[in-house]
Amino acid sequence: MNVNSNQQNKYALVTGGNKGIGFAICQGLLKAGFEVILAARSLDKAKAAINELQSSQVHPLVLDVADDNSIHQAVDALRQELGQLDVLINNAGIYPDEGVNILTIDRNLLGQAMQTNTFGAIQTAQAFLPLLEKAAVARIINVSSGYGALDGLSADVPSYCLSKLALNGATIMLAKALQPKGIVVYAMCPGWVRTDMGGASATRSPEQGADTAIWLATVASPDLSGNFFRDRQEISY
Numbered sequence: 001m002n003v004n005s006n007q008q009n010k011y012a013l014v015t016g017g018n019k020g021i022g023f024a025i026c027q028g029l030l031k032a033g034f035e036v037i038l039a040a041r042s043l044d045k046a047k048a049a050i051n052e053l054q055s056s057q058v059h060p061l062v063l064d065v066a067d068d069n070s071i072h073q074a075v076d077a078l079r080q081e082l083g084q085l086d087v088l089i090n091n092a093g094i095y096p097d098e099g100v101n102i103l104t105i106d107r108n109l110l111g112q113a114m115q116t117n118t119f120g121a122i123q124t125a126q127a128f129l130p131l132l133e134k135a136a137v138a139r140i141i142n143v144s145s146g147y148g149a150l151d152g153l154s155a156d157v158p159s160y161c162l163s164k165l166a167l168n169g170a171t172i173m174l175a176k177a178l179q180p181k182g183i184v185v186y187a188m189c190p191g192w193v194r195t196d197m198g199g200a201s202a203t204r205s206p207e208q209g210a211d212t213a214i215w216l217a218t219v220a221s222p223d224l225s226g227n228f229f230r231d232r233q234e235i236s237y
Contacts, residue, residue: 016092020195024210039063065120084134090121113159175226184225
């Protein structure tokens with residue numbers, strides 16, 4: 001990875017940045033003037049996405065948020081290239097609930113969703129903390145879901161709902177723990193978006209789904225740390 005490490009530049013890392021909402025977030029951050037680290041589970045996927053973006057300001061990173069070794073290798077790779085990380089967007093996620101509900105889902109499937117959607121975000125935030133601490137005002141944005149809100153829980157989407165509910169809780173705890181360091185943490189719901197996860201019938205484009213994450217990464221007040229957002233407005237957990 002050859003990142004143009006310049007202290008005047010701002011750097012944003014997007015997990016799961018190779019497609020869907022993550023890809024649209026990368027596009028928006030590039031337009032906002034960031035150098036973007038596009039993270040995907042394989043180098044081929046990251047490079048294919050970067051070819052579509054056609055920008056010298058975006059760089060590939062191999063990162064599987066469900067694998068601690070992968071997270072630490074990614075940190076080691078970036079530490080050699082960057083002086084700081086200004087924005088971390090925990091976007092990578094899975095939706096493994098086809099054909100199950102809260103009465104039929106097994107422990108393994110529940111664990112898969114938690115490992116990626118919740119524990120992955122927590123471990124990634126922990127691992128990249130040394131780089132985030134070096135930024136003037138670092139921001140962590142957790143891409144959650146209305147399915148993770150208390151009034152949005154569905155018995156037919158058990159592992160995804162529970163993992164996003166836990167991610168919302170982790171957002172609150174991270175915001176409190178990182179407040180003394182001046183690092184802000186937000187959760188956001190992109191809405192129902194036309195992606196591999198959301199399906200072709202979804203009502204929003206990836207760009208519309210990405211908008212609030214980009215707003216949180218750029219202009220949202222640090223005083224709003226710990227809160228949950230949709231369409232640039234605070235919503236209830």
